[in-house]
Amino acid sequence: MAKKKLSRKKLNQIIGTIITIIVIVLSAYEAYQEYKAKEASANVVEAQYTTGTSETIDLNNDKLNMVFFYVGQADCSLIKFRNQTMLIDAGNNEDGKNIANYLKEIGVTKINYLIGTHADEDHIGGLDDIVRELDIEKIYMPKVGSEVVNYKNVVKEAAKKNLIVETPKVGDKFNISDASCEVLAMMDKKGVSDNNSSIVIQMNYGITKYLFMGDAEKEVENSRKWEKVDVLKVGHHGSATSTSQTFLDQVKPHYSVVEVGKDNSYRLPNNNTIKRLEESGTTILRTDINQSSFLMTSDGNTIETNEVKVNLDGNKSIDK
Numbered sequence: 365m366a367k368k369k370l371s372r373k374k375l376n377q378i379i380g381t382i383i384t385i386i387v388i389v390l391s392a393y394e395a396y397q398e399y400k401a402k403e404a405s406a407n408v409v410e411a412q413y414t415t416g417t418s419e420t421i422d423l424n425n426d427k428l429n430m431v432f433f434y435v436g437q438a439d440c441s442l443i444k445f446r447n448q449t450m451l452i453d454a455g456n457n458e459d460g461k462n463i464a465n466y467l468k469e470i471g472v473t474k475i476n477y478l479i480g481t482h483a484d485e486d487h488i489g490g491l492d493d494i495v496r497e498l499d500i501e502k503i504y505m506p507k508v509g510s511e512v513v514n515y516k517n518v519v520k521e522a523a524k525k526n527l528i529v530e531t532p533k534v535g536d537k538f539n540i541s542d543a544s545c546e547v548l549a550m551m552d553k554k555g556v557s558d559n560n561s562s563i564v565i566q567m568n569y570g571i572t573k574y575l576f577m578g579d580a581e582k583e584v585e586n587s588r589k590w591e592k593v594d595v596l597k598v599g600h601h602g603s604a605t606s607t608s609q610t611f612l613d614q615v616k617p618h619y620s621v622v623e624v625g626k627d628n629s630y631r632l633p634n635n636n637t638i639k640r641l642e643e644s645g646t647t648i649l650r651t652d653i654n655q656s657s658f659l660m661t662s663d664g665n666t667i668e669t670n671e672v673k674v675n676l677d678g679n680k681s682i683d684k
Contacts, residue, residue, distance in 0.1 A: 409665070411572045411594050411667055412667075413594075413647075415668075416669070419673070420672065429445065429660070430574065431659050431674075434652075435462075435623075436626075436678070437486060438453070438486035438487065440623070442472070443567065444472060444540075445542065445543050446542075450477040451475050454480075454489070456489040456678065457490060457678075458489075458678030459490045459676060459678040462490075466674070468498070474498060475494065475499070475500050476502065477502050478502065478504070479504050479505075479563055480504070481576075481579065482561045482578055483510065483515045484558050484559070487578070489514055490678075492521040495527070500525065500527060502530065503527055503529045504532050506550055508552055508561045509561060535547065540567070543567050544569070545567045547563060548566050548588065548590075550564065558579070559578075559579035564576065564584065571664065572594045572667055574594065575596050575597065578599065579599060579600040579603075581606045582605060582608045582611070586611075591615070595617060595618070595620075596617035596646070598622045601624040601628075602624055602641075613644075619646065620646040620649065621649045622650045626653075627652075654671065656672060656673055656675070657671075658671055
């Protein structure tokens with residue numbers, strides 16, 4: 365007995381029913397995914413922040429400590445967590461002795477990781493003094509750079525202590541006690557500018573995140589995707605060549621630290637850069653306003669920030 369063929373009308377009804385079921389299932393799946401995303405967002409724990417002022421820098425605690433020093437038109441940032449330390453840059457040539465002496469005053473005699481973000485004098489000018497005066501475990505600097513004299517000065521001092529200046533790779537990781545650090549960027553291709561050869565480091569502790577940009581500019585900012593962070597050490601002293609809107613839309617910092625000299629000849633920070641930062645809703649901390657440094661402490665969930673009257677600029681006569 366021959367099988368009865370389905371009529372075209374019946375076949376179309378079956379196909380229509382199947383399509384309807386598929387649409388319903390897909391809609392339900394999308395609704396479920398949206399629900400899960402909202403649930404995950406609601407469960408995200410964000411860091412808590414407090415600000416104030418302090419007379420001294422006290423690193424004798426069990427917290428992650430960061431100091432953004434005022435060293436005039438230059439950069440110098442200290443990270444200390446328990447008995448481990450990292451120093452990122454050391455100002456101009458005339459700042460090195462001030463920085464070394466002050467570090468010893470506050471109990472820092474050893475640097476586990478000494479980072480010269482790039483070869484410009486306002487970042488590594490004082491690094492040779494740090495190598496000479498303190499106990500250094502590792503030194504990281506990029507090999508590229510046009511200002512070779514300062515680079516050679518650091519290498520020379522390092523050699524006296526049988527230390528080798530190493531060049532890290534993007535993706536390299538290390539720890540400062542319980543804080544994890546990763547090199548996120550460092551352009552070493554031929555022809556790259558000194559600024560874009562900057563070693564860019566992200567540090568994470570608990571739910572808090574910190575991004576140190578050196579003098580990295582928009583070319584570096586556009587070279588990768590970035591995570592949201594709590595603290596941004598703004599690139600290139602707030603220059604117009606850094607801190608693009610696209611970059612800010614990704615990192616969304618609560619605090620943005622601008623290490624910059626008072627009444628500097630470069631007229632930094634740039635007004636448009638400051639405007640972008642202000643419109644992003646970040647809290648801007650500028651070392652030039654009161655020629656002060658900023659101390660941040662974190663337990664991994666909270667960040668306490670204090671402005672401290674510490675001025676390590678080795679050329680204070682230019683300040684007004």
